[in-house]
Amino acid sequence: MQDNLEKPVLNTLNKEYSRERKLSFLERIYLPEVFKALWYTLKQMFSPKFTMNYPEEKWDPPSIFRGRPVLVEDNGQERCVACGLCARACPPLAISMQANEDSDDPKERYPDFFEINMLRCIYCGFCEEVCPEEAIVMSKDYDIVFESREQAIYDKERLLVPKEDLEERLEYLRNYRNNQFGQFWDFQEENNIHSVRDRDQNWESGLSLVDILEQQKKIDETKASSTWS
Ligand code: SF4
Ligand code: SF4
Missing domain, CATH: 3.30.70.3270 (Alpha-Beta Plaits)
Structure with a gap:
């Protein structure tokens, strides 16, 4: 068979396909290939199973798995x-x-x-x-x-x-x-506490966020004055 691969024969029907390989007698009747496939199937029937009977059997993914x-x-x-x-x-x-x-x-x-x-x-x-x-x-x-x-x-x-x-x-x-940043999360x-109120209690110096927001509110409410005449 290996010889056949290396020795292309002339196709008498069409010269363009001159490199077409000539099949041997056994290849032309296909039976050896059919029996090979049947043998493979038979072997698999007795080998260990890697599939699951889903949905009766459910897969429990590892924690690295990204589901929903x-x-x-x-x-x-x-x-x-x-x-x-x-x-x-x-x-x-x-x-x-x-x-x-x-x-x-x-x-x-x-x-x-x-x-x-x-x-x-x-x-x-x-x-x-x-x-x-x-x-x-x-x-x-x-x-x-x-x-x-x-x-x-x-x-x-x-x-x-x-x-x-x-x-x-x-x-x-x-x-x-x-x-990736060299730190463990x-x-x-x-x-988880984002309360402005709670943070405000701990702040000792300067204006608290609440005071800043109050101040900002007052500034926003003040009417713009102009010295332009
Ligand atoms: S919700 Fe958006 S960001 Fe989250 S896993 Fe789906 S595609 Fe990605
Ligand atoms: S805290 Fe922010 S990032 Fe996290 S789920 Fe809520 S909106 Fe999304």
Whole structure:
């Protein structure tokens, strides 16, 4: 057979295909190849299986796996402070949100609505990387089904997952996040407090942010005067 490859023969039907290889008798009847394929199939029937009977058997991905992005629910409340960084970093513009404020809440800001369009999401994980609150993470969920475009838009209620169920991913992030900068990411829960009011209590010198904002408000309200006549 090897000889055949090296010795092209003249095709009597068409001179242009003069390099066409001449098949041997066995090659022309195909039977050896058919038996080879049957033998291969038979061997595979008795070798160990690498497939799963999905959906009865589900795969449990490792913590490095990037599945559906979800919002972290911490003590019954979202960690998200609606800063908008994830929406800004998202390459296919899949995230949209509206921030709101609640003065009784220690973190003051929260997303009024938060949506991810899963038809757009490319599972890049940029939202998770930029989030300063560890409030959005890539889950293990790969089983994503919807029957209409509307169903593909995940709202806050469908996105929220308790932090206890995301412990593996959060641990993975703690160990490996931002390694490229020579630092280990260590999320501090007290960082989640963005309250101007609380920071104001700790400030001892100069104007507090509240005073600065008050001052700015007064300046904005003052009518512009002019000495031009
Ligand atoms: S994983 Fe990527 S594409 Fe999906 S929402 Fe996050 S930033 Fe956007
Ligand atoms: S980056 Fe984090 S905190 Fe900011 S809006 Fe996105 S999920 Fe919320």
